[in-house]
């Protein structure tokens with residue numbers, strides 16, 4: 696449903712972009728990463744899911760989808776081949792310049808659909824600088840992270856099944872891109888002890904006698920042989936459909952709220 700011939704900015708001619716910008720639409724910018732997600736999932740997973748979610752938002756709302764930025768910042772996965780990663784500075788600059796040139800093209804309302812944890816810092820930095828320098832308010836949704844927040848009640852013990860290459864992303868991939876999941880390569884995840892440390896994740900270690908973990912920064916491959924954390928056997932496409940309903944549902948609600956609150960004040964700063 697759209698007042699535009701297509702929601703895809705990349706399919707428009709420059710004259711069509713001019714006309715579209717005059718409508719002051721919200722523009723979604725998908726941002727992904729090329730990094731490992733275990734032996735059973737493709738390295739471009741974050742990117743294809745970011746773009747897919749952006750298109751589902753565009754199915755529901757009158758928004759445009761910019762061509763995706765498929766490369767992200769994934770330094771922690773450098774121990775696994777296929778890690779095609781930009782530096783934090785390069786990604787921050789790329790996101791800032793995409794925002795700035797969208798503004799040059801006449802757009803004032805931009806939401807980043809970012810699907811990688813390593814991208815959050817660079818995206819945040821670009822967004823606050825865009826607020827200061829260009830006067831635009833940048834929205835941000837992170838589908839994988841939303842899944843962690845919205846899916847806890849679906850599992851008996853979310854803490855056992857949640858993880859990189861595990862839940863809920865594994866189920867989501869079975870529902871969205873089943874032909875890209877190699878189920879015969881599924882490997883049990885888990886963290887391995889390292890030099891006396893008991894890792895809880897690649898940045899968290901159990902501290903004896905303490906109820907919370909402490910933070911250190913390993914390369915992911917130091918503490919995970921397969922690249923997977925969390926139990927991979929909980930995955931099924933029915934859970935993936937719940938992920939779609941809840942995560943896309945939140946993203947649509949967020950962009951609807953962003954649209955309502957920026958429609959008349961998109962260039963105004965809070966006073």
Ligand SMILES: [Zn+2]
Nearest residue numbers: 728730741811
């Ligand atoms: Zn990822």
